[in-house]
Amino acid sequence: MSSGLARTALFGYRLAGILLYPLVGPYLSYRAIKGKEDKTRRLERLGYASLARPRGPLVWVHAASVGETIAIMPLIRELRRREIHVLLTTGTVTSANLVQSRLADEVIHQYVPLDLKFPIKRFIAYWKPDACITAESEIWPTTVSELARRHIPQIRVNARMSDRSFERWRNHGSIAERLFEKMALVVAQSDLDAERFRDLGAWPVIVSGNLKSDTDPPPCDEALLARYRKEIGNRQTWAAISTFEGEEKAVATVHRTLKPKNGQLTILVPRHPDRADAIEAMLKEGGLTVARRSRNDPLTPETDVFLGDSIGEMGLYLRLTEIAFVGKSLATSEGGQNPLEPAMLGCAVLSGPHVQNFRDAYQHLVRKGGARIVKDVEMLAKAVHYLMINELARKKMVDSGHDAMDEMRGALSKTVKALEPYINPLTVSARLQPKTAAAATR
Secondary structure, three states: OOHHHHHHHHHHHHHHOOOOHHHHHHHHHHHHHOOOOOHHHHHHHOOOOOOOOEOOOEEEEEOOOHHHHHHHHHHHHHHHHOOOEEEEEEOOHHHHHHHHHHOHHHOEEEEOOOOOHHHHHHHHHHHOOOEEEEEOOOOOHHHHHHHHHOOOOEEEEEEOOOHHHHHHHHOOHHHHHHHHOOOOEEEEOOHHHHHHHHHOOOOOEEEOOOHHHHOOOOOOOHHHHHHHHHHHOOOOEEEEEEEOOOHHHHHHHHHHHHHHHHOOEEEEEEOOHHHHHHHHHHHHHOOOOEEEHHHOOOOOOOOOEEEOOOOOOHHHHHOOOOEEEEOOOOOOOOOOOOOHHHHHOOOEEEEOOOOHHHHHHHHHHHHHOOEEEOOOHHHHHHHHHHHHHOHHHHHHHHHHHHHHHHHHOOHHHHHHHHHHHHHHHHHHHHHHOOHHHOOOEO
């Protein structure tokens, strides 16, 4: 089953409810994590804890993958500042590695349990969360129902609702209402997202903006950055990041079109690095010379494409250029990827027309002049060429992107204010806990 079919089937399972749950729930829950599991921690998927629960108030925070984890980090640090323990669950090995590298001892990390009755009951019974905060868009029926049955507040932050998801939920209105009405609070990214959550039965719903606007720029290894800048020298560069299948061919076409004019280096960062071998083969078949980050290849004057097939180094790749095309937007209609990181790191942002997953962010960036939408490969090539040869226009887009980012900040403070009725009592309780017992289990 392809990933697209698996997602469609999984959504069908979520909507089907009790009748289909015993038949297809276990299979589709397994499909949701296949290839993403850590074999040494499989029992966590069944709700078995691998770490001790600390004494005192604890909030369960769930972030599905890397993007959601990065977005919610400032909120996690705010909870920790208030002396509330944070149990952070994620769904992928990549996100688990990110938690280890950036949050370390600040949280307790576990893999999210399968959305099946006994794993969820076992998980909740052990961890006894005082509240559950979920980032962005995932809805898991069994988890929602079991938390509601125990009167544990469920709060969705940085919430968004894609066009496709909204239509599917709306076509099953009675099931949607039974799930969404169990949420204690929804903090939505935009007015449109808020309206959609209300239509589906959630209440109350407020708007905060996008938490990703309040995150720090992705870090990088300064020594590596200096090395690659030296190797690149005076060559022009542009980057295509978070690309999906089909977009790498478009990037190769752009490179070949512009090479006689600019002699540029193209930085290509696929969304899924495990596709790097196939991408390299395609590029070489087209006559291009490829250097791969995973091999630590040097960037020579003959290098056409720097293939960024590593994880957690977006900050490095974006600091090597001032022009960034953001993928999942040109050769696929699935809705775009996050444009905020390139904007905050000083890149003029280009994107295909399919940006519905980040509609509000792109509206801000385009309105301020920090981003431009291109409809096809030819238009992308022209835009990249124009920005390469016109430093004034490029700098203006970069500055406009920074202005747009300044306008969008503030989501964290609005989110924390909305959460205060739930987290203030926990802060009081935490501060009444004997300090000597902080590490003891309940």
